Amino acid sequence: MSTVARPTLDTRGKARTISTLAWWRRRSVRGNFGRAVATLVVAIGAIAVLFPVAWMLSTSLKTTDETAAIPIIWIPIQAQWQNYPDALTAQPFALYFRNTAIVTFTSLVGTLLSAALVGYGFARLRAPGRGFLFVLVLSTLILPPQVTVIPRFILFTKLHWVNTFAPLIVPAFFGAAFNIFLLRQFFMTIPRDMDEAAILDGAGYLQIWWRIMLPLSLPALGIVAIFHFIFSWNDFFDPLIYLNSNNVWTLSLGLAGFTASYGGSVYNLLMAATLVAVLPCIVLFFIAQRYFVQGIVVSGVKG
Amino acid sequence: MAIAVPRVRAISPRRGSLARREATAFYLFIAPWIFGFLVFTVGPIIASAYFSFTDYDIAHAPKWVGAANYQKLFSDPIFWKSITVTVHYAVLALPIGLVASIGLALLLNLKLPGLSVWRTIYYLPAVISGVAVALLWQLIFQPSFGILNVFLYTTFHIIGPQWQYDSTWVIPMFVIMSLWSVGGGMLIYLGGLQGIPTQLYEAAEIDGAGAWRRLWSVTLPMLSPVILFNLILGIIAVFTYFTNAFVMTQGGPNYASYFYLLSLYYNAFQFLKMGLASAQAWLFFLFVLILTVIVMKTSGRWVYYEGEQK
Numbered sequence: 001m002s003t004v005a006r007p008t009l010d011t012r013g014k015a016r017t018i019s020t021l022a023w024w025r026r027r028s029v030r031g032n033f034g035r036a037v038a039t040l041v042v043a044i045g046a047i048a049v050l051f052p053v054a055w056m057l058s059t060s061l062k063t064t065d066e067t068a069a070i071p072i073i074w075i076p077i078q079a080q081w082q083n084y085p086d087a088l089t090a091q092p093f094a095l096y097f098r099n100t101a102i103v104t105f106t107s108l109v110g111t112l113l114s115a116a117l118v119g120y121g122f123a124r125l126r127a128p129g130r131g132f133l134f135v136l137v138l139s140t141l142i143l144p145p146q147v148t149v150i151p152r153f154i155l156f157t158k159l160h161w162v163n164t165f166a167p168l169i170v171p172a173f174f175g176a177a178f179n180i181f182l183l184r185q186f187f188m189t190i191p192r193d194m195d196e197a198a199i200l201d202g203a204g205y206l207q208i209w210w211r212i213m214l215p216l217s218l219p220a221l222g223i224v225a226i227f228h229f230i231f232s233w234n235d236f237f238d239p240l241i242y243l244n245s246n247n248v249w250t251l252s253l254g255l256a257g258f259t260a261s262y263g264g265s266v267y268n269l270l271m272a273a274t275l276v277a278v279l280p281c282i283v284l285f286f287i288a289q290r291y292f293v294q295g296i297v298v299s300g301v302k303g
Numbered sequence: 304m305a306i307a308v309p310r311v312r313a314i315s316p317r318r319g320s321l322a323r324r325e326a327t328a329f330y331l332f333i334a335p336w337i338f339g340f341l342v343f344t345v346g347p348i349i350a351s352a353y354f355s356f357t358d359y360d361i362a363h364a365p366k367w368v369g370a371a372n373y374q375k376l377f378s379d380p381i382f383w384k385s386i387t388v389t390v391h392y393a394v395l396a397l398p399i400g401l402v403a404s405i406g407l408a409l410l411l412n413l414k415l416p417g418l419s420v421w422r423t424i425y426y427l428p429a430v431i432s433g434v435a436v437a438l439l440w441q442l443i444f445q446p447s448f449g450i451l452n453v454f455l456y457t458t459f460h461i462i463g464p465q466w467q468y469d470s471t472w473v474i475p476m477f478v479i480m481s482l483w484s485v486g487g488g489m490l491i492y493l494g495g496l497q498g499i500p501t502q503l504y505e506a507a508e509i510d511g512a513g514a515w516r517r518l519w520s521v522t523l524p525m526l527s528p529v530i531l532f533n534l535i536l537g538i539i540a541v542f543t544y545f546t547n548a549f550v551m552t553q554g555g556p557n558y559a560s561y562f563y564l565l566s567l568y569y570n571a572f573q574f575l576k577m578g579l580a581s582a583q584a585w586l587f588f589l590f591v592l593i594l595t596v597i598v599m600k601t602s603g604r605w606v607y608y609e610g611e612q613k
Contacts, residue, residue: 038410045407046424049483053427055450056439068448071457114335121332125325133333140344142535142595144543146564147588148347150354150571150581155347157361174339205328234433236546241572252434256550259438267442274435285430289423292430293490 060084060272067267080268087269088276095247096254097277103168103239103250104232110173111228112221118175119183120209124195134184140177146237153241167242168235172228179224186220187213222291230281251277348588354581361577372582382583384558385566388474392562393541395478400537401530404488409522411489412496422493425486432484437550440480441467467552470559477547477560488533495529496522535598542587563587 054074059067061079088094122134156167190213198208214221236252243249246257255277258270285292330337355372357365376382411421428436443449444466452463464472503521512520523530545564548554554561554569567587571580 035413035415038413039415042407042410042415042421046421049424049428049486052439052443052483053431055443059442070448070453072450072453114339118333118336121329125329125332126322127326127329130329133337136340137336140340142539143344143588143591144539146543146545146567147584147591148344148351150577150584151347151350152343153571154350154354154361154577155342171339171343173335174343175333175336180336205332209332230430230432234431234435236433236549240549255434255438259441259550267445270438271442274438278431278435281430282427285427286423289419292426293422 056271056275059267060087060275062268064266064268083268083272084276087272090269091254091258091273092246093251093254093273093276096249096251099165099248100233100250100252103165104229106165107169107172107232108225108228110169111176111179112225114173114175115179115183115224116214116217116221117209118180120187120205120213122180122184123187124192124213125205137177137180141181149237149241156242162242163245163248164242165248168232168238179228182224183217183220186217190216219291219294222288223294226284226288226291229284233281234278351581351584351588354578355585357578359577359581360575362575365578368578372579373586375579376582376586381558381561382566385561385563388559388561389541389544389563391474392477392544393538395474396481396541397534397537399478400481400485400488401534403482404485405492405526405530407485407489408492408496409518411493422486422490425489427486428484429487433546434550436480436483437547440476440483440547441551444476467560468556470556473552473556473560477544480547491529491533492526495526499525531598535595538594539591542590 058074058076060083061081062073062076062083063080066073066076118137122130122137152167153162156162159166161167161170194212194216195208198212203211234252235250236256239250239253240256243253246253249257255270255274258273354365356367356369358368358371359365407425411418415421431439443451446452446463446465446468449466452466455461455463466472466476499522503525504517507517507521543564544562545568548560548562548565549568552560554565563583567580567583570576570583
């Protein structure tokens with residue numbers, strides 16, 4: 001047993017000595033030490049996570065020579081703010097921005113509307129076959145859309161929807177399983193007294209849905225909206241397949257095309273364009289953090 | 304009117320028509336989903352089953368070829384390569400990601416100071432996804448002046464590998480990248496941890512269980528449904544891994560990062576072999592089905608649901 005003595009105070013303030021092991025065994029000492037180590041590990045990890053983002057910001061303000069300089073230059077000698085307008089005019093990024101916004105917001109309306117309608121049906125209205133249909137909804141939860149991409153592409157080709165936004169927008173109006181599930185769970189927590197009072201007042205189901213359920217479900221609708229926004233804004237696979245001519249490109253396609261046409265020589269401009277492209281998502285994240293945390297927890301634990 | 308109260312189960316003369324009205328309303332409300340399910344899910348699954356037995360390039364009518372597409376796939380070394388690549392990535396990324404995200408969640412669950420700050424930082428990469436991430440990491444892994452190799456050289460005097468240009472290092476590169484976004488999983492596990500009743504820990508402590516014992520016998524069993532759910536989603540995510548590989552390597556070098564979905568994409572949209580790609584899509588669909596069944600059947604052995612009768 002270790003015999004290094006440590007002076008310490010007991011509850012009455014009298015000095016006494018205990019062995020290291022006993023000192024270590026004391027709950028508060030061990031707890032504090034453990035928490036200090038844990039905080040250190042978490043902090044180091046957090047720095048590692050922020051590192052690439054800082055690197056992206058730094059690179060976007062460098063001259064071309066500085067991007068490839070060794071040793072690494074973290075703070076450019078003179079911040080090249082001109083990189084931003086240069087990058088954004090090198091390709092029609094304003095157009096890509098507009099296209100992305102159109103796709104994101106229109107499909108957002110469809111996503112909210114359809115998931116709220118279907119979710120309300122499953123939460124409140126009784127009908128034969130409801131249980132079975134709900135199991136079907138859940139079973140599509142893990143079916144990746146890529147499995148069915150080829151027939152969908154053929155269908156949209158036959159409809160002459162390729163090179164339009166329709167393939168990215170129209171399917172959103174028919175309800176995604178996860179959103180239906182999330183809203184249904186939320187609707188079920190709303191007391192039925194509200195609907196019953198409305199029924200006594202002669203309200204129909206659609207009125208109850210619009211006047212009672214939706215206003216009471218704003219937090220849940222917010223979660224669905226935020227996750228859809230992030231997904232749609234960053235989506236690459238579907239735009240890649242359906243949008244070929246670059247006047248309908250979204251930001252993802254524009255960024256990917258930027259490297260293809262300039263190669264690796266203009267990392268500073270590339271990072272400037274990338275930062276501008278992801279900025280709406282980062283801003284949204286900081287504004288609506290609470291919803292993100294809630295949404296993640298609901299999706300993981302209740303799923 | 305008593306009949307206006309839906310919870311009343313007693314059969315009244317007007318109960319039948321009211322129930323019918325409610326059922327009609329139900330089907331009207333869920334009509335969008337039924338339509339979408341038939342047109343965008345069931346229809347395509349059946350259609351791709353048919354296309355997988357044909358030779359089809361969209362421009363010409365599909366030509367029936369029997370099982371030729373499947374035979375071609377099974378004898379195609381590049382198809383097997385795409386499976387090997389995907390599995391290779393999965394066996395590295397999934398366990399490492401699982402340990403990292405649970406580990407972080409356990410640490411944050413110690414009621415560390417600044418919890419919301421850490422949560423924000425760790426979740427941030429999930430918001431920046433897609434092409435932006437691929438471009439950023441392409442720069443970080445740039446072999447000659449990328450920050451990673453420069454750091455390795457100046458600090459440890461190690462000459463870093465060629466990463467995306469080296470067939471042995473390209474998969475480890477994607478695994479390292481995947482660690483950047485453990486924050487999403489971490490938040491899920493943190494939510495799960497916070498749902499574990501504290502009495503369980505108190506009881507375990509009274510029984511003399513140490514920290515490790517509590518982790519193995521209380522925390523992990525209680526967390527197992529969440530782990531199961533994330534594992535299924537993780538496996539499916541690996542089989543749909545696309546954007547990073549498409550932007551950074553196009554499947555190269557020498558097919559070393561030719562992920563399953565990448566090979567499906569090239570077959571369908573680059574070479575217009577819709578029949579062959581449909582066969583790949585169908586094999587993937589079967590795989591998801593089998594996976595789900597296996598996990599659900601075996602989960603009883605290692606997943607603990609609270610309130611379960613033994």
